[in-house]
Amino acid sequence: MDKFTKISSVAAPLPITNIDTDMIIPQNFLRTIERTGLGKHAFSNIRYNDDGSEQTDFILNQSAYRSAQILIAGENFGCGSSREHAPWALIDFGLRCVIAPSFADIFYGNSFKNGLLPIKLPQDIIDGLLKDAERGANAIFTVDLENLEITRPDGEVISFEIDAFRQHCLVNGLDEIGLTMERVEKISAFEKKQKVHQPWLYT
């Protein structure tokens, strides 16, 4: 997993509520056995016309936002399915950070495991960020995960919160499985005890 320390980028405003995982990556593109290559299909149904040409009014098709690493969205971003293809698609597209008033639980957890930083902020602050973001190429945001700060284009600094363990893993690009495997003695001890109390789970 790529480390995430600090990024500076324009931010694409997509103020739609309940952007679900089917919208982020439609079902047709789940038929892959790879984690990469999904970027071209991100938001496919609202990004392309039937003939495959780009929908000019879709925000990520506009020249100012094509290389955006930050997306600012509405409430309940990532609701729906558990498909990790959603953060895979966003990362492969080039996004590193999604800012929204709230996220669905499964998507939120999946993001951290793929180097995508989801940041929750109150709606009134988001409204201000959306206004900045609409200025396109003239508005560069900086997201600093080590210091838990967003710097707005005008220099104002906004703090955000992230679970300390998740922050640690993302800043250092750590493999959670490797960390958990160091706890193997504890896991074995748990199993030994559980086998006594619930033997039917071990037959």
Add this chain to the structure above:
Amino acid sequence: MISPRTLYDKIWDSHVVEEQRSGNSLLYIDRHIIHEVTSPQAFEGLRTAGRSLRRVETILAVPDHNVPTTADRETRVDSIESKTQLDALEHNCKEFNVDYIPMMDVRQGIVHIVGPEQGFTLPGTTLVCGDSHTSTHGAFGALAFGIGTSEVEHVMATQTLILKRSKNLRIDVSGPLGFGVTAKDVALAVIGKIGTAGGTGSVIEFTGSTFKNLSMEGRMTVCNMAIEGGARAGLIAPDEKTYDYIKGKPKAPKVAEFEGAVNYWNSLKSDPEAKYDNEVFINALDIVPQVTWGTSPEDVLPITGIIPDPINFKDPDKKASIERALDYMGLKAGTKLTDIKVDKVFIGSCTNGRIEDMRAVAAVVEGRKVTVVQALIVPGSGLVKLQAEHEGLDQIFIDAGFEWREPGCSMCLAMNADKILPQERCASTSNRNFEGRQGPKSRTHLVSPAMAAAAALSGYLTDIREL
């Protein structure tokens, strides 16, 4: 003295391997179901890192999302990509020695229908699957939730997950259900009340006489939809009905162990004084048959309702969201729901693909004729199909003009050839009405099996109580 705990607290506490300094817990996972779409990258990850499966006997594999539902399914996988995924599952299961139910096996079906049928789903366990509708298994008093592929790999390698404890949300529905009102209507009414983010960060416990009186099939329908209310898991305390369902199933505790298991399972209920973070109370008599009109499961109304007018909403986000939904759905504010014409009907999915659902449809359509362009019935598993055919339901469906298919996820998410075409409108017993869910530009109205059957006959969204 231990302070009073909820059912969720009890299952959680009994699975904590270690409390970590970060405030997270290392939680033990008892059961793991995998399918072809969200597991290949996890197996690949294990292979790359040279890791093995910690307890292979805790995994059950079934292909469901991609499988064709036509009779010639063995030779009909419609795309190279689907075939690659299905082959990868089979190959990975062989290589890692995982218990695998192949597509042509009579036990094959949708993971969330197969798990309970096989007795793999047990009370008091933690159960995960790379699929958000894993909440279904909560009907057995199992803490069951959907996970991403990285977590699938984490469970495979370590039999644990690093998690933060959720909040407790109680949804109590009490009283008898009115004529024509089903578990699906209860689930939709609950989502209408709390919203699709209402359960975010929470596990829902469904309490009250209405759930107590539901069959196991009905309870599974309710818990299945917990995720549509934003909750990763839904729970119903196990009781005699639960034990009767489990008893004798292939992977259930054997006779010698069953009594001991039941003794333990009987302790799996919330203490009378247990505190919930939030509580919602609904009178079952206030629930009438429900139908969704928009592109989120919270866009739901009684079938007697009319399409909402964005003008009446002050919140600009809500207003914009309704305008977007109406535009997508091709609907006008003020239209009566029963005036909406449907093109296709889909009956099936992990929400409503069980035998009770098949029976409910048969009761409505027997001796009548379908008037829509296409009406599909896709049983949730081979065993559901077999039982329905044993009861003669298949003939009732075929005589009425339905297509009677092989089991799989099918048109619920349209990953196989079963799709709604652009701008077509479908009355569907599935769980999501998102934009493009049943195919690009498809328009979905979520309903109960009986309501879907009624729509197939009349060609319109129909109040089952007036049919």
